[in-house]
Amino acid sequence: MHNExxxxxxxxxxxxxxxxxxxxxxMKEGHQVTWMPAYGxxxxxxxxxxxxxxxxxxxxxxxxxxPHGLIVLNLPSLDKFExxxxxxxxxxxxxxxxxxxxxxxxxxxVPLACNDIAQEAGAAKAANMVALGAFVGATGIVDVKLMxxxxxxxxxxxxxxxxxxxxxxxxxxxxxxxxAPAAAAR
Amino acid sequence: MAKxxxxxxxAIGEAAIKAGCRLFFGYPITPQNEIPExxxxxxxxxxxxxxxxxxxxxxxxxxxxxxxxxxxxxxSSSSPGISLMQEGISYIAGSELPVVIVNIMRGGPGLGGIxxxxxxxxxxxxxxxxxxxxxxxLAPSSVxxxxxxxxxxxDLADKYRNPVLVLGDGLIGQMMEPVEFKSExxxxxxxxxxxATTGCKERKPNIINSLYxxxxxxxxxxxxxxxxxxxxxxDVRFELYNAEGGCDVLIVAYGTVxxxxxxxxxxxxxxxxxxxxxxxxxLYPFPGEALxxxxxxxxxxxxxxxxxxxxxLEDVQFHLKDRxxxxxxxxxxxxxxxxxxxxxxxxxxxxx
Numbered sequence: 001m002h003n004e005x006x007x008x009x010x011x012x013x014x015x016x017x018x019x020x021x022x023x024x025x026x027m028k029e030g031h032q033v034t035w036m037p038a039y040g041x042x043x044x045x046x047x048x049x050x051x052x053x054x055x056x057x058x059x060x061x062x063x064x065x066x067p068h069g070l071i072v073l074n075l076p077s078l079d080k081f082e083x084x085x086x087x088x089x090x091x092x093x094x095x096x097x098x099x100x101x102x103x104x105x106x107x108x109x110v111p112l113a114c115n116d117i118a119q120e121a122g123a124a125k126a127a128n129m130v131a132l133g134a135f136v137g138a139t140g141i142v143d144v145k146l147m148x149x150x151x152x153x154x155x156x157x158x159x160x161x162x163x164x165x166x167x168x169x170x171x172x173x174x175x176x177x178x179x180a181p182a183a184a185a186r
Numbered sequence: 187m188a189k190x191x192x193x194x195x196x197a198i199g200e201a202a203i204k205a206g207c208r209l210f211f212g213y214p215i216t217p218q219n220e221i222p223e224x225x226x227x228x229x230x231x232x233x234x235x236x237x238x239x240x241x242x243x244x245x246x247x248x249x250x251x252x253x254x255x256x257x258x259x260x261x262s263s264s265s266p267g268i269s270l271m272q273e274g275i276s277y278i279a280g281s282e283l284p285v286v287i288v289n290i291m292r293g294g295p296g297l298g299g300i301x302x303x304x305x306x307x308x309x310x311x312x313x314x315x316x317x318x319x320x321x322x323x324l325a326p327s328s329v330x331x332x333x334x335x336x337x338x339x340x341d342l343a344d345k346y347r348n349p350v351l352v353l354g355d356g357l358i359g360q361m362m363e364p365v366e367f368k369s370e371x372x373x374x375x376x377x378x379x380x381x382a383t384t385g386c387k388e389r390k391p392n393i394i395n396s397l398y399x400x401x402x403x404x405x406x407x408x409x410x411x412x413x414x415x416x417x418x419x420x421d422v423r424f425e426l427y428n429a430e431g432g433c434d435v436l437i438v439a440y441g442t443v444x445x446x447x448x449x450x451x452x453x454x455x456x457x458x459x460x461x462x463x464x465x466x467x468x469l470y471p472f473p474g475e476a477l478x479x480x481x482x483x484x485x486x487x488x489x490x491x492x493x494x495x496x497x498x499l500e501d502v503q504f505h506l507k508d509r510x511x512x513x514x515x516x517x518x519x520x521x522x523x524x525x526x527x528x529x530x531x532x533x534x535x536x537x538x
Contacts, residue, residue, distance in 0.1 A: 036361045060447070060448030
């Protein structure tokens with residue numbers, strides 16, 4: 001198993017955080033992991049991304065030009081990374097902010113209104129958790145129970161936020177799993 | 187101890203503490219700010235001291251003083267900041283003091299940029315400041331190795347009474363990977379430093395200085411230092427990867443580029459090309475003899491790859507007699523090559 005994932009959005013949407021949670025869960029599952037943030041000039045422009053690699057083998061490059069998966073929370077991120085995704089890859093799209101679908105037909109698009117769903121779950125700020133849930137649901141990249149443990153673990157300092165984030169993740173997951181058969185058949 | 191997911195910079199900070207370092211003096215600069223940030227929080231918890239100096243020049247001279255007093259001490263910076271420290275590093279080398287300096291390199295010259303680079307290789311390995319001196323230079327390729335080498339760096343600094351430079355880049359500093367700290371030593375358990383200026387009650391004063399006005403004396407001192415640098419060869423380190431029994435092409439790379447090359451090697455396998463990697467872990471002393479041996483087993487040639495216009499390349503050329511067999515591929519300015527770029531280069535050399 002070897003998976004390269006790019007997570008991208010505006011600064012403040014929490015893409016670095018969900019990338020860390022994904023890497024943390026991968027590590028707990030016994031895999032090799034890397035998490036690499038883009039810390040350069042693009043970050044100064046207000047957009048933000050990170051690359052997570054989860055693998056059974058020691059990881060060489062922690063950055064990628066051809067990810068197996070992509071999570072985009074805003075439109076510039078879809079514009080920037082859509083063409084790079086490997087054929088058959090999963091793209092989770094936050095349709096609250098992304099006004100178009102991928103132009104490619106050889107990828108599995110998982111569109112969902114992350115901010116709206118997060119609002120219903122208790123806080124629009126948890127849109128990142130909705131997207132993470134959808135990605136885990138569609139790809140099964142890490143065990144969902146383990147992912148929940150990691151989520152709880154990471155919010156120990158602010159326990160009030162745990163149920164909201166858990167609910168947001170679950171709502172996303174429920175949408176994501178509907179795409180799991182398509183993702184598995186790729 | 188369980189593995190923790192940490193940034194390279196944070197792992198470097200924690201490793202220093204595990205090595206018994208309780209003093210950090212530095213000045214902020216991207217992309218290594220997580221080191222001083224981590225140390226500013228952690229050192230007070232373990233009875234240490236963190237000082238944000240007024241400049242890099244001040245910071246390196248604080249190291250000079252603390253090291254002279256026999257304390258394990260470190261600083262960290264990135265390329266332009268390390269340039270500012272060169273005068274102090276020269277004094278520290280001349281006075282034979284053990285310090286650890288971390289350079290998380292960014293693109294230059296001048297202010298350059300903040301993205302990963304390996305363009306301080308010359309500065310790190312050939313002296314850097316004025317005078318005839320060398321730093322011991324270690325180049326980690328992963329977060330775990332950054333932590334391990336950081337602990338070794340303090341021991342090597344003490345062993346040779348010499349500055350040790352840990353040379354990473356923005357990618358090693360900013361990346362998170364699982365890391366495990368295998369050993370820990372308390373400052374009180376460190377070997378004694380009888381040469382240090384710790385107060386001379388009931389003994390002759392120790393003097394720490396780099397001034398030798400008499401030519402005869404300075405010459406003697408220079409040759410003494412030179413013998414010391416020569417003796418560092420006993421601690422030369424490298425990794426030879428996928429090159430057992432020879433290979434088609436040998437990639438010579440260190441740090442970030444070496445790990446990118448590991449991904450390229452997998453893709454090359456699928457094309458029926460066997461590429462090996464020779465990865466210097468000590469950049470000074472440079473593992474030249476081992477490289478020559480490994481390169482002899484490369485059928486089609488040697489590819490040197492760096493995030494510079496070709497700095498380590500000169501050391502490789504020095505150690506390999508047949509220069510016609512050496513190719514070079516570099517990315518600069520903060521751009522990092524994708525594994526596919528090295529696949530293309532190796533494929534060309536292999537003639538496949």
